[in-house]
Amino acid sequence: MGQLSALQRRFEGNDGQRRLIGLIMLVAAFVMSVPFPALGQESDQGVRVRLQYQDAESGENVPAVGVVFSVTQEDGTPVGDGATDDNGEFFLAVESAGRFNLTIDPTTLPAGVTLRDPERATLTVTVDAGRAASALFGLQSGEGGAGADESDTLRRVLQLTTEGIKLGLFLAMGAIGLSLIFGTTGLVNFAHAEMITWGMFIVFLVEGFAEGIGLLPDQKLLTIALGALAALVVGGATGWLMNRFVFAPLRRKGTPLISQMVVTIGFGILARYVILYFFGGSSRFFKSVSGQSAISIGVVDITPSDLIAVILSIVVLVIVGLLLQRTRIGRAMRAVSDNRDLAESSGIDVQRVISQVWSAGGALAALGGLFLAQADQVLWEGGFRVLLLIFAGVTLGGLGTAYGALVGCLLIGLGVQLSTLFIPIELKNVGALLVMAVVLLIRPQGILGRKERIG
Amino acid sequence: MTVPILAAIDWAQIVQLTVSSAIGVEAMVFAMAAIGLNIHFGYTGLLNFGHVGFMAMGGYGVGIAIVTWQLNPYLAILIGVVFALVLALILGVPTLRLRADYLAIVTIAASEVIRIMARSTTLRGLTRGAEGLNEFAGEYYSLSPFKQNLYEWGPFFFTGNNLFIVIIGWILVILLAVMVWQLMRSPWGRVLKAIREDEDAARALGKNAYWYKMQSLMLGGAIGGMAGMLQVIAKSTVQPDTFVPVITFFIWTVLILGGVGRVWSPIVGSMIFWGLLALMENLLRQFVAEGWIPPSLMDSNQVGIFRFILVGLGLIALMTFRPQGIFGSREEMALDAR
Numbered sequence: 115m116g117q118l119s120a121l122q123r124r125f126e127g128n129d130g131q132r133r134l135i136g137l138i139m140l141v142a143a144f145v146m147s148v149p150f151p152a153l154g155q156e157s158d159q160g161v162r163v164r165l166q167y168q169d170a171e172s173g174e175n176v177p178a179v180g181v182v183f184s185v186t187q188e189d190g191t192p193v194g195d196g197a198t199d200d201n202g203e204f205f206l207a208v209e210s211a212g213r214f215n216l217t218i219d220p221t222t223l224p225a226g227v228t229l230r231d232p233e234r235a236t237l238t239v240t241v242d243a244g245r246a247a248s249a250l251f252g253l254q255s256g257e258g259g260a261g262a263d264e265s266d267t268l269r270r271v272l273q274l275t276t277e278g279i280k281l282g283l284f285l286a287m288g289a290i291g292l293s294l295i296f297g298t299t300g301l302v303n304f305a306h307a308e309m310i311t312w313g314m315f316i317v318f319l320v321e322g323f324a325e326g327i328g329l330l331p332d333q334k335l336l337t338i339a340l341g342a343l344a345a346l347v348v349g350g351a352t353g354w355l356m357n358r359f360v361f362a363p364l365r366r367k368g369t370p371l372i373s374q375m376v377v378t379i380g381f382g383i384l385a386r387y388v389i390l391y392f393f394g395g396s397s398r399f400f401k402s403v404s405g406q407s408a409i410s411i412g413v414v415d416i417t418p419s420d421l422i423a424v425i426l427s428i429v430v431l432v433i434v435g436l437l438l439q440r441t442r443i444g445r446a447m448r449a450v451s452d453n454r455d456l457a458e459s460s461g462i463d464v465q466r467v468i469s470q471v472w473s474a475g476g477a478l479a480a481l482g483g484l485f486l487a488q489a490d491q492v493l494w495e496g497g498f499r500v501l502l503l504i505f506a507g508v509t510l511g512g513l514g515t516a517y518g519a520l521v522g523c524l525l526i527g528l529g530v531q532l533s534t535l536f537i538p539i540e541l542k543n544v545g546a547l548l549v550m551a552v553v554l555l556i557r558p559q560g561i562l563g564r565k566e567r568i569g
Numbered sequence: 570m571t572v573p574i575l576a577a578i579d580w581a582q583i584v585q586l587t588v589s590s591a592i593g594v595e596a597m598v599f600a601m602a603a604i605g606l607n608i609h610f611g612y613t614g615l616l617n618f619g620h621v622g623f624m625a626m627g628g629y630g631v632g633i634a635i636v637t638w639q640l641n642p643y644l645a646i647l648i649g650v651v652f653a654l655v656l657a658l659i660l661g662v663p664t665l666r667l668r669a670d671y672l673a674i675v676t677i678a679a680s681e682v683i684r685i686m687a688r689s690t691t692l693r694g695l696t697r698g699a700e701g702l703n704e705f706a707g708e709y710y711s712l713s714p715f716k717q718n719l720y721e722w723g724p725f726f727f728t729g730n731n732l733f734i735v736i737i738g739w740i741l742v743i744l745l746a747v748m749v750w751q752l753m754r755s756p757w758g759r760v761l762k763a764i765r766e767d768e769d770a771a772r773a774l775g776k777n778a779y780w781y782k783m784q785s786l787m788l789g790g791a792i793g794g795m796a797g798m799l800q801v802i803a804k805s806t807v808q809p810d811t812f813v814p815v816i817t818f819f820i821w822t823v824l825i826l827g828g829v830g831r832v833w834s835p836i837v838g839s840m841i842f843w844g845l846l847a848l849m850e851n852l853l854r855q856f857v858a859e860g861w862i863p864p865s866l867m868d869s870n871q872v873g874i875f876r877f878i879l880v881g882l883g884l885i886a887l888m889t890f891r892p893q894g895i896f897g898s899r900e901e902m903a904l905d906a907r
Contacts, residue, residue, distance in 0.1 A: 230690065231690065237700075238700070250698075250699050252690055296670075302670045302673065302674070360885075364889070369888075369889075369892075372616060372669065373888045373892050374888075375616075375670075375673070376821065376825070376884060376888050377884070377885050377888045377889065379618075379818055379821070379884060380818075380880075380881045380882070380883075380884030380885035380888065381881065381885060382881070383815060383818060383877060383878075383880060383881035383884065384878055384881030384882055384885065385881075386877075386881075387874050387875075387877035387878045387881060388878055390874050390877075391871055391874045391875065391878060498814075502677065502678050502681055505674045505677075505678065506678070509671070509674060513670070537691075538689065538690065538691050540685070540689050540690065540691070541685065541686070541689055541691060543681075543685065544682050544685055544686060547678040547679075547681070547682050548682070550674075550675070550678060551663055551675060551678075551679075552663075554663045554664060554667065554671060554675065555662070555663040558663075558666075558667050558671065
């Protein structure tokens, strides 16, 4: 009861929080007032292909441009043809739903790129009314590693290590918040994926705004910096709001953790499909960073925006570490994570700490979303696609520990990328998830976790 | 203003589509899957977030056995069940000794692993990748007493094959529900419920909680696998991307809507869930078609997406305001992670 009135007092009597709400509203108004290009989607009944291949040298996914496709009805009646655009995408609208044969012209593939399975140059897809049907053509570049000599292998290992560290750092941005929320409240937040996706779309919206006011084609750096700032602020506010209006009331009511977990799932589905509703299902790319060519550092190739994102994520993670280690807020967070009752009885305001953890988690997740999307794509299920990797990282490092989340995610990132040396690229995430199962079998508390948590 | 709109709606069509959906293939498949999930979560307290993985195993078991291995279709059903049981064993061994959250994470991960593997080119010899396995259910339909034409009762109509699978499916659902009812009244079922309420107490009474939980996981998983089989037989195709994680949470919504830990709740929950979805969808489609909802706000593509938004909202609202669903009791839903 005392805690409750303290909460109310703090909420009613705190100028800082009132200012924060004002700021959020300002940002919201600012975002709403912008006319966005290409919001919503036209009807896209047709056949869709997104063609990309992993470059043998850089390991980057590269869109295959200018590849010619022809589409026929199942009985062979031609429907049309066309070529992939700069994003490696080909789309042909069809008049009626049904089954279509889609044939790729292998001679138009970029030099050195071949079909992984030459017999699958024609695929059959079923187009449902009002929907686009996708077809998947597997491409490979280079000799497929068969003729590679030793220095090439070493180069590839180094490149994949870089990619792995990059992925691990980006995953860790989301994982730390997830782990701290679990540590302080015991809740596994399945909606964390959508906080990551939200970060992607915040930046996408900022880019739309920048384009609207004429900032974009020229001021790329400024645009993306504004985007990052917006992701931090709006993401943090989102986390704060979720705790304030959803999970704090549920905790106060004594709602069991499993029920709260189901609520996070409901939230995840809601947010994911609201984003799909408004932005459509096609993948987008940040205009301010797309089309960069990789630069070589030693033997490793990396795009400038990836490099900046890696450096920024290291800086942010170091700052988070220092905050956790050195400041009162950070020490309180760790104390609540370690032993909530003890922390509360030594005078720490647990609800306030939880609120701070949600805000920080939201901000970090949104920034992680920006980093992930600049390296890959902006997609309505972008966060959900990495959620399982983040879970794997957090489990591997030890649920509830911030440093464990970082270590675990780095290992998962490295594992995912380096495993492509031995297994097909399409299965790389499977390896990471199997690692998680093995860890649970032999050391369920994870690398840095403590035994009593697994109960 | 509202009255002419209400009058202009084609209510006969709406009712027909709603009722057809509430008794159709999807409602039947989800009712059966929810019976399996109810054994896991409702009676044993196992937090299974990857139920769609069991459905995929059952569906692929049948498809692979018939198309790839060219086996007898009745043996194929057995193989589907075995596939689901194997998945339950693999999942249970590392996680059933741990807390509920771990089972949740591992099960959702496992269901994605299955989907990714099934659509991979590596296993294409077995599963035919993203295209999936097609046209294998003919043998089952040769048992059907119904002809190929449409069967109509007033506004309702089914094709012969559809009618056959729906009738067989609902009979199975009811048999399974009766089986669960009897099982949960037995000493075995009481041990499961004891584990749900207090695992340590059950263990203190000398019950091997781990083994009981494993049996529960296997039984519920096998029923989930049967649901997957019915689904792929009804469509005569098994494709990896029908087994996405969001399906698991549809099943959860069905179960929570009916009431967790109640025998009939999966059936009633599934009928209401699919009936409501069809009602909302078709009402919205008419609104959009008649121009009552401006196209800038919602087009016909977005109606389909809107269903998922409703499911998300429904899950949040149910858990917040009525966690016991229609039939459940609030005390029994006051479970905590263990």
